[in-house]
Amino acid sequence: MTAGIGLGVVVGYLIAALAIGLVAYRITESTAEDYYLANRSIGTLVLLFTTFATLLSAFTFFGGPNLAYAAGPEWLVVMGTLDGVLFAVLWYVVGYKQWLIGERHGYVTLGEMLGDRFGSRGLRGLVAGVSLLWLFPYVMLQQMGAGEALVGLTGGAVPYWGGAALVTAFMIAYVTLAGMRGVAWTDTIQGLFMLSIVWIAAAWVVSAVGGVGAATGSMLTARPEFGSFGGGVYTPGFIVSTAITIAFGVTMFPQINQRFFVADSSAVLKRSFALWPVLVLLLFLPAFLLGAWAAGMPIDVPEGANVLPVVLNAYTPTWFAALVIAGAMAAMMSSSDSMLLSGSSYFTRDLYRPFVNPDASASREAWTARLGVVVFATLAFLASLLRPGTLIEVGDTAFSGFALLSLPVICALYRDRTTRDGMAVGIAVPQAVYLLVVLSSVLPLVPTLPRTVAVAGTGGWDVALGLMLLSLALTVVVSRLTAPTADGDASRFAVAGD
Template sequence: MAETALQLGIVGAYMLVALAVGVVAYRLTDRSAEDYYLASRTLGTVVLLFTTFATLLSAFTFFGGPNLAFAAGPEWILVMGLMDGIIFAVLWYVIGYKQWLVGKRHGYVTLGEMLGDRFGSTPLRVLVAGVSLVWLFPYVMLQQKGAGQAIVGLTEGAVPFWVGAGGITLFMIAYVAVSGMRGVAWTDTIQGLFMLSLVWLAVAWLLTDIGGAGVATEQMGAANGEFLALGGGLYTPQFIISSAVSIAFGVTMFPQINQRFFAAGSKTVLKRTFALWPVLVLLLFVPAFMLGAWAVGLGVEVPQGSNVVPVLLGEFAPTWFAALVIAGAMAAMMSSSDSMLLSGSSYLTRDVYRPLKRAFGSGSSDADDAREALIARVGVVVFATLSFVASLYSPGTLVQIGDTAFSGFAQLTVPVALALYWGGTTRYGMYAGVVGTQVFYVLHVFPVVETLTGLAGLSVALSGTYMGWTPGVVGILLGLLLTVGVSLVTTAAPDENRSVYRVDGVEAD
């Protein structure tokens, strides 16, 4: 009982510190939407780098990644640590830099605003926001599920799953209610540095205890010789490339990441951050995933539904240190969750509520602004509560849930990139690229849709024709064909504005 109280006390204390930082940031935050959602576009290199980093340090990466390395081998480092880091850095430059340029010029806060303005289409704006909110749901649920599993593993079942999942749900609701992007960015920076330090300390503690990295790797190979070879088993070339591409493309369209493309203080900040990104990713993912892989040779027994890292630390580290690492992992989940809910509320109010309000002829007033703020907060509460309930019944693993969300978002990347760079993209091409790929992907990942449409078995039949390539990657290629093909055979609508995305002179450097 004393150990459980100590563990929960350390985790709770850290969460309160993060909340205190958010309260301080709230006192310094303007009440304008631009400041609340984008910190007035003033983020510097260190803060932008670490707020992006910490926002992605979710249950998928910190628990799901080591779990996959434990089950299938350390090649997951190649997927998430190397390939995904480089691909996302390139997309950060190609898409993020252009978004920053046009966002600063026109004052865009959301992706939907940017696309709706270019194509003169409120329905497109609502569509993109709706798709984003749909795929945000399982990723928020992923954080709650990871938190519940972390508390169960840390306390060896003394505290039930629903307490951990419910605790992080209440915390992130409270945090988003008092803190905007400024507070999120500040706490993200602290949590990113904290998490990075703790992972390396955990590795050092483990290796010191067992005799070094050589011994740990030798024991891993003795337990499973395939872990010392590159490829094989799950890690086919198609799986490695599909996973890396889907995750990187999906991250680019995550609302909480995509909005950070608008928040940089200058183009120099953007260029520095995407250059440093692959290095920072490797610094975290290599030690975290190797903890999972090394655990195979250490005789660690991971109960069904638990995660390898808490179990490993429970056996080889003192109670207080294991609790501190789990607190860091919870911080990673919180930094993802609060950013998701903050961005989700901006999509809900600015891209769904505002267009509907204008459609019904309501003008702007102080009462409307107050109502919008209320809708944003109510939306956060409802969204977080529903995802918490879903986390209690979701049968998928953390990697499965995360991969589903990543690939869903990934379907948006190509149409958005074409809109930014190809003036020939038309409104109907965008509709085809967005709707067509989403329908294609949904039919593969949600069998219930097949039942409702009378097309039972379609996902099995289709997925078997791609020679190992995932539906997510096939959907990305389909999006390219649909967006380009339909744009070539349709003409631009009269209210489309191709000049919106033009940048020249110093801005384009």
């Protein structure tokens, strides 16, 4: 019965979100620029929330609280540092520069921008291919999160695959029906909704257990080590490498990177930048603390379930718990849509059109994009059934993969001397190595390569961090050794003068 109410609220909410997307779709023009970038006309509030909404993923709502529950509230510090401060700085360094360049030349994707700068179709395809590769585990992460959320909410009445399938179906329906404008508007509404409801949820649970002091008190009784900073999995190596790889990775995410092109003026970027740390904190604080406090609550978290739905079910009425989960799932769906949408633009503009069918008509291109989304989401769904790791592990793999792209891109943005070959080597080599490391842990054929390197006294450091340095070194050194190609044009990235 309660499982029925929960499921009813979730499905109802997802349908309502789909309806909003459809309304937005109806007022959309049918050009590519509008479909992908909403005609570069996004204002502060919408830009802020549509970027913010990308944080509203299974990684934040379910992965984060799960980790805080298992290992302690330090996750708040890791995420706050990387997203609130480091990402904000990169927002300026990468985002503003890209916005200036994109505004001048009308670029829609990262690959397009780099391909044009270096006069290289191959580089364009490489960047798009690499991005799609790492987008795959991140989409998978959303499906895993949704599956586990419904297990937690319904006490196992809805199986894991059912929840994952439900969110996949909605994702496909949504992205094939609405473009960027639809996604941007639902992102804003859902962002505001989630921000308020997560605070209401925290207040509700805290008052039920007797206040903040009591919640922390029982957490410390159950897990005394949660009170002191550091310890357990939170070694300096873990904190620094996670913060750096995720923050750099986030800037290269197709849906985030594409956001850098959509602001309607630089004032929008500036205002978003100054508000960012506070907004990030407002979301993470209640979500992760609920996870950590749950360690001291008399609740039973079933195997393979997320902790947040279980806590809500125990301390709030079913309809409210279902509303929070529905909101989280809708937000995840919306951010998955942004990803799939950006991914499909990478696919059609940087791979399909340049390499397969340069003369494709606009409608053929649109259909290819939609077909691509369906295939991609379905494959990710199938892979998510295998559950290759925890939400944080899968997410971290995706972030690290993108992070390896970031330093060569920053080189391209700021160093005129960067050459096509430098970019190609700086991107391809570290990516190949990292892919090998990741695959070796999934496939039984090859011996598992270590994911971390232990340094005395500071714990394990992610190999991706070393590979980031390698990507930087290769880009700079190979650029020095090779001459710029005739088709390259550094002046395309100039932003001042003319």
